[in-house]
Amino acid sequence: MTPPVPAGRDRLRIAIQKNGRLAEPARALLASCGMSWRESRDRLFCYGESLPVDLLLVRDDDIPGLIADGVCDLGIVGRNVMAEQDGARRASGAAPAFREWRALGFGDCHLALAIPEGEAWESPAQLAGKRIATSYPALLSEWLAREGVQAEVVLLSGSVEIAPRLGQADAICDLVSSGATLAANQLKPVVTLFESEAVLAGPMQDLDAARGELVELLLRRLDGALRIRNSKLLLFQARRESLPELLPLLPDAEAPTVMQVDGADRLALQALCHGHLTWQRLEDLKRAGAMGLMVLPVEGMLA
Ligand SMILES: Nc1ncnc2c1ncn2[C@@H]1O[C@H](COP(=O)(O)OP(=O)(O)OP(=O)(O)O)[C@@H](O)[C@H]1O
Ligand SMILES: O=P(O)(O)OC[C@H]1O[C@H](OP(=O)(O)OP(=O)(O)O)[C@H](O)[C@@H]1O
Ligand SMILES: [Mg+2]
Numbered sequence: 340m341t342p343p344v345p346a347g348r349d350r351l352r353i354a355i356q357k358n359g360r361l362a363e364p365a366r367a368l369l370a371s372c373g374m375s376w377r378e379s380r381d382r383l384f385c386y387g388e389s390l391p392v393d394l395l396l397v398r399d400d401d402i403p404g405l406i407a408d409g410v411c412d413l414g415i416v417g418r419n420v421m422a423e424q425d426g427a428r429r430a431s432g433a434a435p436a437f438r439e440w441r442a443l444g445f446g447d448c449h450l451a452l453a454i455p456e457g458e459a460w461e462s463p464a465q466l467a468g469k470r471i472a473t474s475y476p477a478l479l480s481e482w483l484a485r486e487g488v489q490a491e492v493v494l495l496s497g498s499v500e501i502a503p504r505l506g507q508a509d510a511i512c513d514l515v516s517s518g519a520t521l522a523a524n525q526l527k528p529v530v531t532l533f534e535s536e537a538v539l540a541g542p543m544q545d546l547d548a549a550r551g552e553l554v555e556l557l558l559r560r561l562d563g564a565l566r567i568r569n570s571k572l573l574l575f576q577a578r579r580e581s582l583p584e585l586l587p588l589l590p591d592a593e594a595p596t597v598m599q600v601d602g603a604d605r606l607a608l609q610a611l612c613h614g615h616l617t618w619q620r621l622e623d624l625k626r627a628g629a630m631g632l633m634v635l636p637v638e639g640m641l642a
Contacts, residue, residue, distance in 0.1 A: 581628025
């Protein structure tokens with residue numbers, strides 16, 4: 340394994356999930372910012388080749404703590420994990436030690452309270468004295484306190500949805516994405532406690548000067564990558580009189596570039612669209628007078 344760089348290092352270290360849902364998208368996002376790595380044989384540490392930015396491959400639960408301890412500078416982790424650990428620190432009187440630096444737009448899910456399908460839901464008050472199974476005790480306890488409900492929190496590290504069937508709990512509080520796991524366990528969601536996605540997590544304060552510049556470069560590239568993630572460049576020609584009908588069909592476009600085509604009664608237009616360019620929209624544009632429509636992927640962008 341490549342030896343860890345000693346403290347006071349001028350390289351940047353980013354922790355990402357080793358395996359699991361966020362592992363691949365996190366790597367892909369960093370790679371789209373121009374990073375490449377040499378992997379160690381044990382695949383726990385990746386030495387940055389194109390930039391002095393190394394990766395630490397870990398369990399997602401460890402990422403906020405690694406940032407808090409200064410072992411790594413930044414991390415990519417679910418907002419749910421960060422908020423839970425932040426809540427646990429708050430409950431124990433510890434100061435906040437990490438914060439969300441950027442929302443990354445993948446790993447969407449939410450933390451929901453769910454009860455057996457056959458039961459009626461009226462209000463949180465009906466949970467008084469009940470047992471609720473969860474892997475998110477801090478977030479659940481904070482919600483119960485806000486609602487003024489006293490219930491028993493049953494801590495499980497996984498397979499939470501099965502707890503009611505096993506007689507371990509009366510309700511559950513767990514992550515939901517498609518809702519398939521709840522449905523398969525005859526549970527229904529009744530309250531959303533928390534909305535989550537993957538985030539870039541970092542310390543509360545800015546990084547020291549040596550690594551500050553590297554972080555700025557990284558954030559600049561990351562912001563560019565996030566901005567163009569769903570963006571497409573739209574090219575077409577049109578007659579000037581079609582513009583009033585065409586432009587309202589491009590509400591998500593940055594001010595389109597309009598050029599006169601030499602020797603023709605035509606304009607050439609170029610628009611960077613940030614929303615989804617559906618076939619329907621392209622057909623609407625064609626009907627409104629767009630000619631020779633072309634949709635191009637955007638590879639990179641620096642604001
Ligand atoms: N069903 C889901 N759909 C979408 N995103 C999810 C879903 N479940 C979890 N996530 C998000 O992905 C993150 C990682 O989920 P994963 O299941 O890979 O974690 P894990 O089993 O705790 O992994 P690790 O082995 O690293 O501890 C979660 O913390 C959450 O932010
Ligand atoms: O709404 P759905 O799309 O069904 O997703 C929700 C499920 O996904 C996660 O579990 P995961 O599959 O990661 O299993 P684990 O909890 O055992 O890690 C989460 O804990 C839920 O159980
Ligand atoms: Mg985990």
